[in-house]
Amino acid sequence: MLAHTRGIVLRNIRFSETSIISRIYTEQFGMRSYLIGGVRSEKSRMRAAYFLTLNLLSLHVYHRPQKALNRIREANLYYPMQQLHAQPLRSSMGLLMAEVFASAVREEEPNPALFAFLERQLIDLDQTPVLSPNLLLRFFIQFSAHLGFYPSGRYTEDTPVFNLQEGRFESSGNPRHPVLEPPFSLHLSSLLDMGDPQLTAAERSALLHALLQYYQLHLPEFRPPRSLDVLRAVFKLPTP
Numbered sequence: 001m002l003a004h005t006r007g008i009v010l011r012n013i014r015f016s017e018t019s020i021i022s023r024i025y026t027e028q029f030g031m032r033s034y035l036i037g038g039v040r041s042e043k044s045r046m047r048a049a050y051f052l053t054l055n056l057l058s059l060h061v062y063h064r065p066q067k068a069l070n071r072i073r074e075a076n077l078y079y080p081m082q083q084l085h086a087q088p089l090r091s092s093m094g095l096l097m098a099e100v101f102a103s104a105v106r107e108e109e110p111n112p113a114l115f116a117f118l119e120r121q122l123i124d125l126d127q128t129p130v131l132s133p134n135l136l137l138r139f140f141i142q143f144s145a146h147l148g149f150y151p152s153g154r155y156t157e158d159t160p161v162f163n164l165q166e167g168r169f170e171s172s173g174n175p176r177h178p179v180l181e182p183p184f185s186l187h188l189s190s191l192l193d194m195g196d197p198q199l200t201a202a203e204r205s206a207l208l209h210a211l212l213q214y215y216q217l218h219l220p221e222f223r224p225p226r227s228l229d230v231l232r233a234v235f236k237l238p239t240p
Helices: 088-104 112-127 135-147 184-192 201-218 227-235
Strands: 002-014 020-026 030-036 056-062 070-079 161-163 168-170
Touching: 002 088, 002 112, 020 056, 020 088, 020 112, 056 112, 088 112, 088 135, 088 227, 112 135, 135 184, 135 201, 161 184, 184 201
Parallel strands: 030 070
Antiparallel strands: 002 020, 002 056, 020 030, 056 070, 161 168
């Protein structure tokens, strides 16, 4: 069946000298893999540059639900990135988002709200004149709402500890569960309320590490992103 859908390129694997397998999150069919034959050859009808990770594509695909690999008949950019691929900080942040998304989402079924969320995140990352240092922290928190484990409660004097296992603010930590103690639980609460806490690089790195742990606790198959190490190396971020 020939079908039209929009898609977000998350990862590419070299299949042969001229072909790739592209992992794409589609608006109509969820997470899908496509074999794109000959795309790296000069005679290809489709441009290899279209399949850069993070690109937003308009696709005409041959859709067979039971097949692990489908094919693409036609591909075009429906939103050409202006800054994301050209600036190392933006592209590194985007690659981390893409890797986390691909590890957390496996469903081969449509989820328009989730597609719109990732699309908006990438367009904002491309368009925002000045990037907030807390952008990645906000991404992890907002993404958790779509995955079903958005943090419950807020930091108060009576609930100063965030239980990572239970996903909620509590009066004291369970010794069997990993927790966020103050001030990190306070920073998390501020981010939940759309605040912009002033964090040092070390604090921001530690909170990002804690959110990755939070994902691992709630998604058994979630793998820590390798691109986080690249981000730390390029921008000299501390390791928790």
